[in-house]
Amino acid sequence: MNNGSATRSGCDLILVGCQFGDEGKGRFTDVFARDAFAIVRYQGGPHTGHSVITDGRKFRFVQVPSGVLRGVMGVLGNGCVIEPCGLLDEVTALEKTGLPVKLHISETAHVVFPYHMAQDEAMERWRGGSVATSQSSVAAGLNQIGSTRRGVGPCREDKIARIGLRLADLLDAELLRARLDRLLSLKRHFIENGLGIKLEELSAFRKEDWDLDELVAKYHSSGCRLASCMCDVSTLLSKARKESRFLVYEGAQSIGLDIEHGTYPYCSTGYSSAGGVTVGTGSSPGIPFQVYGIAKAYTSRVGGGPLPTELDGPVADQIVERGCEYGTVTGRRRRVGWLDLVLLRHAVQVDGISHLCLGAIDVLAGLSEVKVATSYRINGSQTDRWPAKLSDWAKVEPVYTVLPGWPDQDWLAVARQGVTALSANARRYLDFVVETLGVELAAIGIGPSREATIVLRMPSGAPVGVSSVT
Ligand code: GDP
Ligand code: MG
Secondary structure (H helix, E strand, C coil): CCCCCCECCCCCEEEEECCCCCCCHHHHHHHHHHHCCEEEECCECCCCCEEEEECCEEEEECCCCHHHHHCCEEEECCCEEECHHHHHHHHHHHHHCCCCCCEEEECCCEECCHHHHHHHHHHHHHHCCCECCCHHHHHHCCCECCCCCCCHHHHHHHHHHCCCCEHHHHHCHHHHHHHHHHHHHHHHHHHHHHCCCCHHHCCCCCHHHHCHHHHHHHHHHHHHHHHHHEECHHHHHHHHHHCCECEEEEEEEEHHHCCCCCCCCCCCCCCCCCCHHHHHHCCCCCCCCEEEEEEECEEEECCCCCCCCECCCHHHHHHHHHCCCECCCCCCECEEEEEEHHHHHHHHHHHCCCEEEEECCCCCCCCCEEEEEEEEEECCEEECCCCCCHHHHHHCEEEEEEEECCCCCCHHHHHHHCHHHCCHHHHHHHHHHHHHHCCEEEEEECCCEHHHEEECCCCCCCCCCHHHHC
16 A cells, blocks of 8 residues: 655656546556555546456545545545535545545535536436437437536536635535525526426425525535645645655546537536646646556447447447446446547547556457547548537548457456567557557556556556556
8 A cells, every 4th residue: 555655756647538438547547546645636526437446346436536545645626526415425435445535625626516416407408309329419419418417517617607616615604605595596597497497307306405504504514524625736736746746637537528629519517638637736737747548448438429439239238248338427338339549649639648558458358350440531531630510420430440359368367477468469459559649558457457457657657567556
């Protein structure tokens, strides 16, 4: 276990997802957390789920950074949105398993309230139809986006509208009462009269959530319980850097779900790409960061939006079952498809990725051939650029390179022996991916657990060995 004294020879590390989320950011963060002083979330909220498996035990993190499993300090930056009651429950549950949770939370992070969840559900109903997964519904941009309905989008809308409440506001019961009084009536009016949906019809409806006294008491009390964790994250991190501590930023969601660079409007509301670190933690862009991308050997997506390489049939079933492709937060079956290098190229460019961590090689094992999309054909012309127009997404035909498949192996034994123990075709696949993208490989996931990881480079500057994952 990390004793929290970690200093660095490498610079601050940003770990970002290169696809549509659920690439295994949690499991790779856990590996690199071994040498970290703090694991910092710069965006995300109660809708983000990361899983880490080690010693046969599965840990699921929602708002708490994955690094706490290593005994590392967890930091939630101002770019995160906080659902305080769920966060307190998560901390209690982790502590019951014997994990000490050292948490620091930005006092300016915005707070999710029950009316945000109600608004989230009501907005999906207003959008109407089913979740947009077919090419025609994606192009129309009218159907449901497949929100997790945890209230994150509406919370960020309030932040931008300058009517949101921040974590430090919870400590002042009088201010909280005055603000919530107006907000409850605004939200009720918006949902019932603007969207035409009765509050009682919503599955998220609970009478006490709309009672001012109960809401103030609950959120003031949660705020007070979190008071000792609240801090100025920018100053905390700046001090750590001055002491040459190794800091790791754990991405939540990914490039494809980034509000600016993702598949708008089928995206989240945060800055999930690497640029989000600066605004989401108060860290200057002048700091020398290193950026590692996280991807799976195939693509998965939960919710609506474009997925040009989407598969169905037996190959999709193999990927879903072997890859346990069910959402950590919602339990929904994820959509899956072949690896899409147009998407990864976009991530490499926008995020400035130098190294890739590629997981789930074991999930594709046993297929006779494996496809990789290297460009798109749209209206007969070939492009390797990320389309902007929704109508183009509907016409995308992936251009595939077909590579030979690889067999199942004793993956834990391969992890112990190192990359040369991987079958030749699996190595060929990995080489093809990194050469096409012009990046280097830092780690390979060949099973969901910490022990099924091959590490080729430790971003802390620590020497690499089989013990890198211990
Ligand atoms: P995150 O949101 O990016 O942290 O990813 P999640 O934890 O939500 O989802 C990733 C899923 O893929 C989890 O169920 C992981 O256990 C699983 N996973 C990650 N890497 C591998 C791998 O190398 N092999 C297998 N079989 N599963 C993996
Ligand atoms: Mg996830």
